[in-house]
Amino acid sequence: MNGRHKAIAAAFKLMAATGADRWGRSFAQGAGMILTLHHVRPRLARGFAPNALLEITPEFLDEALSLIRAEGYDIVSLDEAVLRLQQPKRGRFFVALTFDDGYRDNVDHAWPVLAKHGAPWTLFVTPGFADRTARLWWLELEEAIRILPRLDIALPEGPCTARTETDAEKNRAFDRLYWRLRKGPETILLSAISQLAAQAGIDATALVERECLPWETLRSLSGAPGITIGAHTLTHPMLAKHDAEAARREIAESKARLEAELAMPIRHFAYPVGDPGSAGPREFALAREAGFESAVTTRPGHLFAEHAAHLHALPRVSLNGLHQNEAALRALLSGLPFWLRNRGRSLDIA
The missing domain is CATH 3.20.20.370 (Glycoside hydrolase/deacetylase)
Structure with missing residues (x-):
């Protein structure tokens, strides 16, 4: 908190x-x-x-x-x-x-x-989400930072780097990057988080499948x-x-x-x-x-x-x-x- x-x-x-x-x-x-x-x-x-x-x-x-x-x-x-x-x-x-x-x-x-x-x-x-084609990007960001020991990502206004070894470091890094991305265009946000997800080996589609209801249930x-x-x-x-x-x-x-x-x-x-x-x-x-x-x-x-x-x-x-x-x-x-x-x-x- x-x-x-x-x-x-x-x-x-x-x-x-x-x-x-x-x-x-x-x-x-x-x-x-x-x-x-x-x-x-x-x-x-x-x-x-x-x-x-x-x-x-x-x-x-x-x-x-x-x-x-x-x-x-x-x-x-x-x-x-x-x-x-x-x-x-x-x-x-x-x-x-x-x-x-x-x-x-x-x-x-x-x-x-x-x-x-x-x-x-x-x-x-x-x-x-029901189609498994949209992205839960805020969860992708969380999962990537949970896995990665360090953030190192290029953004249009400059790189974002941070140590993410401890929970405290991960929380600071998430908060900093989340709000930095939220302030800019959504295309940049999605691209940046895609980079991190790829570095962490996260399957974005599998994440949606895990979390979201399918059409049959809906x-x-x-x-x-x-x-x-x-x-x-x-x-x-x-x-x-x-x-x-x-x-x-x-x-x-x-x-x-x-x-x-x-x-x-x-x-x-x-x-x-x-x-x-x-x-x-x-x-x-x-x-x-x-x-x-x-x-x-x-x-x-x-x-x-x-x-x-x-x-x-x-x-x-x-x-x-x-x-x-x-x-x-x-x-x-x-x-x-x-x-x-x-x-x-x-x-x-x-």
Whole structure:
């Protein structure tokens, strides 16, 4: 856990200790919220785990759903969440659950917990992962650094070198290279990580096969009670880094492909990565143009009445694997962290 995450953890604890997560609800809590999840699987103890923020344990998911129910909140489908925004009425706070990318562990470990609680959920699927043609580049980077004792890679703005013998060195190297690549064009990011994967002997296709659901399973999930399938682009690009035609194709054709493969309407969309550097007003308009009823970002925040006019720029709240505790969850449910972050504004759509 880096300094930023330690500060966030301390803030959650302070909110719990002072009761701010309780009294803050009166002005900070919205009508509901959409949770973002990725992996749900048993904890694996390891010193180098830079993507650990993307995974929670089945036990924590169980605890989270139990707490949401105990607080008297509704767990609803994404369809119902959108309907409650479009037809507002005073009622209980609601929570919608969404899972990005289409991982195998969502079925193996998350679904049994969700079924236990009668919780509907949305699975945002990238057809390229089901095809084994798209790349889980953030996992490729992690696996390469785990294997290699040293980083030595040429980049357009200069080489990147670092020792990666210890877990601490590997964590520093990952953080440094990850954000350096994220700031630039996605073509450079993919090329650089391909170089590292080749040096480490990593098979990118085998990695996707290991992690992601195949079409056969996705077809069996389509139409299952409580499960909504949504689109997550064709190949998981950071859309804002590409020209309008490429972004339009990724959005619209992901809908068409999923509808053809699963023989069902696809109504909801999730922007890959989903931060302002990956999805903005242009992408919001393209998702609307493609015929989606809603589209979700990863901009953090609760849902408010104002979001009814911006259904293609909905915020979500991440269940972060680095903060798997009751204090963190109560803070997120209160809305207070987002009220502070957004300076009291309900919308973050610029």
